[in-house]
Each structure stands twice: as structure tokens, then as C-alpha cells.
Amino acid sequence: MLRTHHCGELNMTHIGQQVTLSGWVAKRRDLGSLTFVDLRDRYGITQLSFNEEYNSTLLEEARKLGREFVVQATGKVTERSNKNAKLPTGEIEIIVEKLTVLNPSLTPPFTIEEDTDGGDDIRMQFRYLDLRRDNVRQNMMLRHQMARYTRQYLDSKGFIEVETPVLIKSTPEGARDFIVPSRMNPGQFYALPQSPQTFKQLLMVSGFDRYYQIVKCFRDEDLRADRQPEFTQIDCEMSFVEQEDILNLFEGLVQYLFKEVKGIDIGQLPRMTFDEAMHRYGNDKPDTRFGMEFQYLKPLTGDRNFQVFDTAECVLGICAKGCGNYTRKQLDELTEWVKRPQIGARGLVYVLCQPDGSYKSSVDKFYNQDDLEKWANLCGAEKGDLILVLSGNTRTVQKQMSELRLEMGQRLGYRDKSRFSALWVIDFPLLEQDEESGKWHAMHHPFTSPKPEDNGKLESDPGAVRANAYDMVINGTEVGGGSIRIFNKDLQARMFKRIGFTEEEARNQFGFLMSAFEYGAPPHGGIAFGFDRLCSIFGGADGIRDFIAFPKNNQGRDMMIDAPSVIDHRQLKELGIKIQ
Ligand code: ASP
Numbered sequence: 165m166l167r168t169h170h171c172g173e174l175n176m177t178h179i180g181q182q183v184t185l186s187g188w189v190a191k192r193r194d195l196g197s198l199t200f201v202d203l204r205d206r207y208g209i210t211q212l213s214f215n216e217e218y219n220s221t222l223l224e225e226a227r228k229l230g231r232e233f234v235v236q237a238t239g240k241v242t243e244r245s246n247k248n249a250k251l252p253t254g255e256i257e258i259i260v261e262k263l264t265v266l267n268p269s270l271t272p273p274f275t276i277e278e279d280t281d282g283g284d285d286i287r288m289q290f291r292y293l294d295l296r297r298d299n300v301r302q303n304m305m306l307r308h309q310m311a312r313y314t315r316q317y318l319d320s321k322g323f324i325e326v327e328t329p330v331l332i333k334s335t336p337e338g339a340r341d342f343i344v345p346s347r348m349n350p351g352q353f354y355a356l357p358q359s360p361q362t363f364k365q366l367l368m369v370s371g372f373d374r375y376y377q378i379v380k381c382f383r384d385e386d387l388r389a390d391r392q393p394e395f396t397q398i399d400c401e402m403s404f405v406e407q408e409d410i411l412n413l414f415e416g417l418v419q420y421l422f423k424e425v426k427g428i429d430i431g432q433l434p435r436m437t438f439d440e441a442m443h444r445y446g447n448d449k450p451d452t453r454f455g456m457e458f459q460y461l462k463p464l465t466g467d468r469n470f471q472v473f474d475t476a477e478c479v480l481g482i483c484a485k486g487c488g489n490y491t492r493k494q495l496d497e498l499t500e501w502v503k504r505p506q507i508g509a510r511g512l513v514y515v516l517c518q519p520d521g522s523y524k525s526s527v528d529k530f531y532n533q534d535d536l537e538k539w540a541n542l543c544g545a546e547k548g549d550l551i552l553v554l555s556g557n558t559r560t561v562q563k564q565m566s567e568l569r570l571e572m573g574q575r576l577g578y579r580d581k582s583r584f585s586a587l588w589v590i591d592f593p594l595l596e597q598d599e600e601s602g603k604w605h606a607m608h609h610p611f612t613s614p615k616p617e618d619n620g621k622l623e624s625d626p627g628a629v630r631a632n633a634y635d636m637v638i639n640g641t642e643v644g645g646g647s648i649r650i651f652n653k654d655l656q657a658r659m660f661k662r663i664g665f666t667e668e669e670a671r672n673q674f675g676f677l678m679s680a681f682e683y684g685a686p687p688h689g690g691i692a693f694g695f696d697r698l699c700s701i702f703g704g705a706d707g708i709r710d711f712i713a714f715p716k717n718n719q720g721r722d723m724m725i726d727a728p729s730v731i732d733h734r735q736l737k738e739l740g741i742k743i744q
Pocket of ligand 1: 358359360361400645646647690691692
């Protein structure tokens with residue numbers, strides 16, 4: 165037997181027992197005639213104790229142990245004189261009687277501790293060592309729990325997990341496909357799925373009624389902190405349902421996850437239309453952990469000869485509580501911040517609400533105290549607050565103000581990662597227009613159904629058509645999204661036409677789906693959650709990387725196995741691929 169217990173379970177109730185533990189040497193401390201070794205495994209850390217008086221040969225052996233050696237130790241569980249309240253095993257130690265080195269280790273390139281000294285690259289290259297760190301492993305445990313409870317919930321609701329293929333054909337869902345050459349079909353390629361969208365819809369045609377899959381998806385996009393070329397979705401589809409049924413069922417899923425995994429009662433999820441979200445927060449995924457909602461000041465800013473506001477379609481203000489004492493330097497810095505190309509504002513107008521009830525603004529030349537008081541009233545600003553104002557074209561200024569609101573929320577500590585605010589955003593537009601080409605695209609994907617009452621406007625007024633589509637948003641991040649689908653062949657054909665597919669293109673790409681719709685397709689709809697993101701939000705982290713066992717870096721590289729890599733000539737030839 166290599167162990168009788170693991171390293172996280174021994175405590176005062178085991179005093180006097182003879183035990184054997186196996187694990188990794190996390191730390192060794194030599195003090196005069198004593199040596200202590202922290203032995204680590206997945207479950208925790210237990211202190212091994214070596215004493216010259218008790219056994220000097222063993223002490224010498226212990227002093228040869230390097231970090232990350234794999235050892236087995238047998239000895240007696242004894243009460244510690246120097247207790248460590250932070251460790252579950254902190255009241256005891258093992259007085260070692262027998263020590264075996266099961267495997268030595270090279271000195272690891274970084275220390276395996278919560279606050280490691282390893283930079284990103286080196287930790288990625290030695291990910292198997294990084295995963296030994298307690299906090300990284302905790303993230304993986306959280307992920308496991310999330311998957312487990314997801315399965316439990318969906319199973320209890322009658323969903324069955326079905327695997328869909330990974331080698332498929334390109335589907336236009338906005339991103340680029342990863343392509344796999346087919347040796348047996350020279351010159352032809354598979355694509356890796358961006359999502360199992362069409363397959364899950366076909367399963368509904370097959371009568372599976374309720375499908376789910378925790379599934380890898382692949383998108384060849386530029387990477388950011390919360391994106392990976394391969395990621396995981398909780399993908400779901402249901403038949404004979406309306407939007408309301410889906411919202412209720414999946415609201416239930418996140419409530420269940422919050423309860424089981426975090427012990428939090430998240431409550432009912434508010435619903436907000438896309439238009440309302442844009443109006444109040446300038447964002448279709450508003451961070452509702454805090455207010456700082458937009459106020460529309462245009463009706464209060466006219467006729468004062470301030471060209472910037474007079475010519476602007478929209479003047480927006482937000483109130484930053486308690487920032488009325490911002491210095492000139494801070495305000496200049498904030499102005500530079502909104503003028504950065506990423507935000508693109510032309511300038512920033514501010515109003516400081518002074519402690520004496522007066523106002524000091526960057527537009528004092530144009531607006532008197534009465535004017536500014538009206539602004540302040542509309543914005544809910546009181547003495548000691550700061551009003552920030554941007555102006556311009558409505559959509560543009562909403563976007564810019566959204567960024568500024570998030571930034572101020574961050575600076576004011578409103579975006580606390582241990583607090584959660586979830587909501588549904590509904591009634592998205594079905595289509596969006598590309599500014600340059602004037603072409604219409606599906607905002608969600610081409611299988612999303614228009615609201616029946618807007619159906620007739622598909623050709624005449626495409627911008628006004630709303631979709632039966634919904635997103636779930638937590639803390640300003642879209643964690644899931646889905647829609648009620650088109651299940652009628654003619655409507656699907658109209659949709660393809662609207663987004664610029666010729667009949668032939670539609671048949672080539674999606675003939676199988678259109679045909680399936682001729683064999684009794686039920687009304688259906690679904691949703692997919694970004695599983696990595698959901699885990700990172702539950703874990704209170706920014707990026708998804710630390711919730712993926714073996715992630716890729718920002719260049720899409722796996723630093724550990726060094727992929728992607730060139731392949732040898734023979735392989736290329738076999739695949740019929742020529743590289744110039
Ligand atoms: N397939 C969609 C996506 O990946 C989700 C859905 O509509 O169910 O975003």
C-alpha cells in the first residue's frame with residue numbers, strides 16, 4: 165500500500181495512529197536538530213517531522229529531499245506544539261519512522277505556491293507543474309463541480325447528452341473555421357465546429373426533444389483574455405417550446421449552479437430588452453452590479469451657443485458618486501482616457517458638484533448655475549459628486565459612455581468579483597447592417613427566428629425586425645445566448661436570401677437542414693453557455709485561461725507541446741498539400 169491516508173485529512177482524531185502518506189515535497193525547513201517537510205497532494209498538506217534525537221539517519225535522509233521529490237513516509241500522527249490554524253491538518257504532524265524516495269525531481273523552474281514567481285510563458289510551458297499549484301487546481305475543481313451540477317440539473321429535466329461530430333463542414337457563424345484536410349478526399353477539407361448548431365437542430369427533427377452536450381467548439385478568431393481558439397459550451401436544444409419556456413428552464417440552471425457551487429441565492433433574473441439595455445447602459449451586456457445609468461441631457465443643453473452640444477444628436481451624462489473632489493489633473497487624465505483611439509471620444513465635459521452647492525464645470529462659459537443644476541437633478545448628482553458628459557451620434561456616444569461607465573465603476577470599486585448580478589437581455593434585432601458594404605448579417609445566426617409579428621418586415625424594413633433571441637448576462641459578461649429557431653423551410657429560405665445567400669449557396673451549405681425541415685420539423689429553440697467563461701465568473705477571475713487545464717496563449721500556441729508545428733513533407737504530400 166503506497167498510502168493509508170491522503171495529505172489533507174489527518175487531524176487530532178488520528179493522534180497516535182500509524183499512517184503512511186505519499187506526495188510531493190512542497191517545502192523543507194531545517195532548524196538545528198529538526199527538519200520539517202510539507203508533504204503535498206491534491207487534498208492538502210501535512211507536516212512531516214524529523215528529529216535528530218529520535219533518528220539521526222532519517223534526519224540526514226530528509227535533509228537531502230529537494231522540492232517536488234515524490235516521497236512516501238510512514239510514522240505516527242502526533243500533536244504539534246506549534247499549530248497552524250490555516251491548515252486543516254495544522255494541529256498535527258507525522259513523526260516519521262520510515263522514508264522512501266519514490267522519485268526525485270529536478271528543481272522546478274518556478275515555485276509551486278499560490279503567489280508563484282513564474283511568469284506566464286514559463287508557467288504555460290510547464291503547465292503540469294502550474295497545475296500543482298493549489299489555486300489553479302481549485303479552479304479545475306470548480307470546473308468539475310460546474311459540469312457535474314449542470315449534468316445533474318439537465319438530467320433531472322429530461323435532457324439527454326448526445327455527441328455530435330467534430331469533423332464537419334464549414335458553417336458561417338461569424339468566425340473563421342479551423343480546417344482539417346482529408347487524406348482520403350484529396351483537395352477537400354473538414355471544418356471543426358464553431359458550435360453544434362445545425363446538428364442539435366437536426367436532433368430535434370429526429371424527435372430527441374431535449375438535447376444537451378458539454379462540448380468543445382473551435383473558432384479561429386483573434387484572441388483576447390477571455391477567448392481561446394478551442395473552448396467549451398453547454399449546448400442545449402428543446403422542442404415544442406417558446407422563448408418563455410427556455411428562459412425559465414435555463415434561469416433554473418444558473419440558479420441551481422449558484423446555489424450548489426457557491427451557496428448563493430441569485431434570485432429571479434430581471435429581463436431587459438436590447439433597446440432598454442442600450443438606452444440605460446449603452447451596452448447589450450450591461451454590468452448591473454452598479455447603477456450609474458445614462459441620463460439624456462440633450463433637452464437641457466440647447467440655445468447656449470455651445471456648438472459641440474448644439475450639433476450633437478445625443479448628449480449623455482453619468483454621475484460618479486463622491487468624485488466631486490477630482491483634481492484638474494485627474495480630470496485631464498480622464499479626458500485623455502476617453503480620447504484614446506479605443507474609446508474615440510473627442511473630449512469630455514465635466515461638472516463638479518461643490519460642497520457649498522455650487523457647480524464648477526468645463527463649460528462654465530456657456531452654461532450658468534441654473535443650467536448645471538438641472539443637469540445635476542436629472543443625473544441624481546448631489547454635493548460632492550461628479551457629472552461626466554459625452555456627446556455625439558447616439559450609437560457612438562452610447563458606446564463611448566458605456567466604456568467610461570465601466571471604467572468609473574472599476575475605479576470606484578463597484579465591480580467586486582465576489583458579487584453577482586445576472587439578467588436576461590431579450591428582443592435583439594434579428595439583423596445588423598455592415599456600415600461599409602450595407603449588407604445585412606444575422607446578429608445571432610441565420611437559424612434564429614424573427615418575432616412572428618415582425619415577420620412581414622424582413623424584406624421591407626430589415627433593421628426593424630426583432631428576433632426571438634436572448635442572452636444571459638452576468639456581471640457585464642455574456643455567458644450564454646440562444647434563440648427560438650426557424651423551423652419552416654420557406655422562412656429559412658427568406659432569411660438566407662436576406663443575408664445575401666443565393667439559392668444555390670444556401671442549398672450547398674445548408675441543403676441538409678432545408679431538406680430536414682420538409683420531414684416534419686417541430687418548433688424548437690435552444691441556448692449555449694460559454695462554459696469556460698461561466699466557470700471564470702464563478703471563480704471570480706478575469707480570464708478563462710486558468711479554468712482550462714491546458715490552455716493556449718494569446719498567439720494561439722500551446723507552449724507546452726509546442727503546437728501548432730510544421731509537419732513533415734511526407735505527411736503534406738499524402739494530404740495533397742503544397743506549401744509554397
Ligand atoms: N449556437 C449558438 C452559439 O454558439 C447558440 C445557440 O443559438 O444555441 O452562440
